[in-house]
Amino acid sequence: MAKILITGGTGFIGIPLVKKLNSLGHALKLLIRENSNITPFKDLNNIEYIIGDVRDIDSLYKTIKDIDLIYHLAGYVKVWAKDKALYSNINILGAENIAKIALENNVPLMYMSSFGALGPNPVDSTEPTNENFQHVDFFINEYEKTKYLGREKIKEYIEKGLRSVIFYPGFVYGPGDFNIYGEMVFDIVAGQFLGLPGKGEAVFCMCYLDDVINGMSNVIGRDDLYGQGFVLGGENIKIGAYLDLIAEIAGVKNPRRFPKWLGIIYARLCKSKTIFSKKRVPYITPDMINGMDYNWAFSSESTIEKLGYKITPIREGLTRTVKWYKDFINANGKKKKKIGIRVLKK
Template structure:
């Protein structure tokens, strides 16, 4: 029986991964923080172990000696400046720590969940050959994802076998904090506007499967972009509105308006100490065109990128309804 060690297993993508690993017959050991909710992990049959990315000794004790694959999926995805210091510790220092321990423990292969964000913003379609431009610390999440990769590559140079996967905008079940937030905003008629940007939307299940396939098929040190269906946010939000039986937006809101809302929200957050619904970082993301090609992942990993947007969104909605987090009227 193959043995997988997973960080971030209680999260959106991590839950999809563990579900598939267990279905494939893997033994799964899931690392969690003391404060993490572990009910879903238990129900999926994962073995639980408490450790911290900030404490290498705790990870040395937690990671078994017979691990075939270590999936590092834990990430701080905040796009609010109030969380920047913690995000650096989680994404960069934490990645450096677990990569070091993975090399010391001689794990079979480390699969790293990076992000398309590591490439920064481009006018054209992003490929693995594109320059990684995430060098502006004002866009801190992007900034840390590039530096996470740099930190892990230092351990690859010392003998670690690791592969990087760079998903785009992931949609599917088990989501409560990513695009699920758009469902909640539209359901409550609180959407501040439809941004004029574009994105590549990928299915959570297909992204999880690519992680598993990368264990055998990926090449050490390589990046694999996991893209999917390209769509404007007007189309994306419109489909969500249809699924919720809400009025379908017909027009986008100018970028400067969304950025202005984000700026005022950010000023207020400095006084309140609470993260606003839209931040300047989020405003930049949703008013740009961020589309990518997954041709390399399709060719080398067998990645299934052609999942219809309707299929992804219906899966997300149906799971939220099943969990009583959303009610369709």
């Protein structure tokens, strides 16, 4: 069994990955911050916690001793930040710092990139692209830009000799998500979703959380995969149809549509309210709405062939997901500010 260092282990994807690797018998070392919530792991053994920050390379050197493998999941994934430097400091500098210590210590790196690093499909095309697609010369938001540049840093270190595999998850859905698309599921199930701006015709690659975890864990011991990238995708579906399917499974009315321009006005109001309040992230941003003008269809063909990757049918995945949100709402109510995976003192 391997001794594995994990960054971002307390996030939406990190928590089930930690549990999966722990169940396989691996010894885990989690890089956490002082206020990280580690309660999801309270019943697990063979986990060590190291306080540090991917932006501080000095704090990383103390984590690498006796490590056989690194999973780097830490990233700034929120739709907005008052301090835009958070995106570059975490998604670019953080990735480079991890790559640097991995190369210096000859430790393989499993790097979680993003669909954003690949970019949207060519204009007016719904043909799925893959991990070899070259990003076009514009970026919709800071997240997409910095995930692309972070991925480029990893490639630079691969050229220097770093043994690494790059993962490109699509739009991940599943139990426990309270980021923007998870909030959409929550609000639809709770009967409080305001609606979808535009016609909902853009195609998104929606991937079930468990599939992503299985794909990421299947690379252990596969030295033949170093230097390669893999899309961890799912079904490609129009965003409007995706939200309608959630509503159907939840037994509520389909989300209404409203003009894009009205959505942009609402998003600007949300952003302004965040700037002048203690709210950390707006519910929606103009960039996010503009991103729905593009198709994000991806193919997992190579991942299926080389990793034995399996895609859960979207109705099946959403049925499990909706049930989780229903149970959560029944236990906690409909106010998101009082629920979700929140940061707690140890």
